[in-house]
Amino acid sequence: MSEAVKEAVAEPALVAIMEQLPKTEVPARSPLAHHTEVLSRPTHENPGVRLWENALRTHLALRGDAGSADFARGVEAATGLALPERLQCHQSGEWALSWVAPDEWLLTGPGDQALAMEMSLREELDGHYAVINLSGGQTMLRLSGPKARLVLMKSCPYDVHDRHFPVGKVVTTVLAKSQATIRRVGEEDWELVVRRSFADYVWRWLVDASQEYRLSLGHPE
Amino acid sequence: MFYIFCPYCDEHREEEEFHPKGQAHLSRPADPDACTDEEWGNFIYFRDNPRGIHHEIWVHAIGCRKFFNVTRDTQSYEILESYRMGSAPRITQLTDKQQS
Numbered sequence: 196m197s198e199a200v201k202e203a204v205a206e207p208a209l210v211a212i213m214e215q216l217p218k219t220e221v222p223a224r225s226p227l228a229h230h231t232e233v234l235s236r237p238t239h240e241n242p243g244v245r246l247w248e249n250a251l252r253t254h255l256a257l258r259g260d261a262g263s264a265d266f267a268r269g270v271e272a273a274t275g276l277a278l279p280e281r282l283q284c285h286q287s288g289e290w291a292l293s294w295v296a297p298d299e300w301l302l303t304g305p306g307d308q309a310l311a312m313e314m315s316l317r318e319e320l321d322g323h324y325a326v327i328n329l330s331g332g333q334t335m336l337r338l339s340g341p342k343a344r345l346v347l348m349k350s351c352p353y354d355v356h357d358r359h360f361p362v363g364k365v366v367t368t369v370l371a372k373s374q375a376t377i378r379r380v381g382e383e384d385w386e387l388v389v390r391r392s393f394a395d396y397v398w399r400w401l402v403d404a405s406q407e408y409r410l411s412l413g414h415p416e
Numbered sequence: 417m418f419y420i421f422c423p424y425c426d427e428h429r430e431e432e433e434f435h436p437k438g439q440a441h442l443s444r445p446a447d448p449d450a451c452t453d454e455e456w457g458n459f460i461y462f463r464d465n466p467r468g469i470h471h472e473i474w475v476h477a478i479g480c481r482k483f484f485n486v487t488r489d490t491q492s493y494e495i496l497e498s499y500r501m502g503s504a505p506r507i508t509q510l511t512d513k514q515q516s
Contacts, residue, residue: 281426296482297424299480352430352432353429368478369430
């Protein structure tokens with residue numbers, strides 16, 4: 196190892212942590228605002244599928260060694276959630292921690308708490324780990340209703356049958372030729388995390404695929 | 417279409433989630449400065465193209481994004497096993513039944 200490299204390694208790691216939310220003069224805008232702000236479609240009385248965006252949430256990618264007790268303890272201390280097992284998700288209130296890969300998890304929660312949660316994780320964790328704020332890079336869609344599973348059956352190659360995809364499971368797979376992290380929140384309630392740049396495409400795909408099931412756009416209440 | 421077992425997700429997934437990444441178990445010469453041009457050329461450019469058992473690397477690109485190894489029969493395309501990085505294949509030659 197050269198002297199320069201040794202010095203660089205000896206330096207304490209500098210991590211740029213910043214508040215990524217714009218101040219009030221610049222309103223935050225979701226990648227689907229052009230769809231969700233002008234909802235002109237009629238709302239069905241008894242919709243088979245509901246689709247809405249859970250916009251501007253906190254998305255933090257968390258990486259570390261699942262086998263390390265310190266890492267697991269730190270994550271639990273900061274988030275209040277235990278590290279989920281393979282293809283599982285733990286949820287507590289607004290926060291959800293989903294398994295993505297053997298050394299990677301996705302933490303989602305209220306949009307205005309990204310910085311606070313990141314600071315808290317960095318406070319609790321030590322050693323070899325990474326916390327990355329992806330909030331601006333992806334968005335969350337919600338699909339619910341008795342026919343929501345049929346929409347997913349048309350859109351992705353993964354087996355979403357009850358026996359293969361129980362509540363609480365989370366899977367990253369192909370959705371409409373794009374990619375999504377699909378989580379089953381409830382019996383008829385699904386959460387899709389998609390890339391920001393594909394959000395418009397996925398939205399249009401889901402709207403089209405849901406037409407035959409009496410689609411209602413927008414949040415249920 | 418392949419239905420491939422990902423040893424990290426511990427599930428079978430559709431082929432469109434994966435990418436093949438070529439021959440597995442290639443080791444870089446320990447001391448590149450000391451090896452001959454031929455050895456280095458073989459490492460960089462030359463790959464096996466066997467008829468029968470082939471060990472190859474695949475990546476679960478739309479999924480857990482982990483690389484893993486696969487043992488595939490290049491005659492029948494059948495995937496015989498998939499195993500994690502750093503472990504050795506269990507199948508190294510075709511059985512009589514697979515050959516027929």
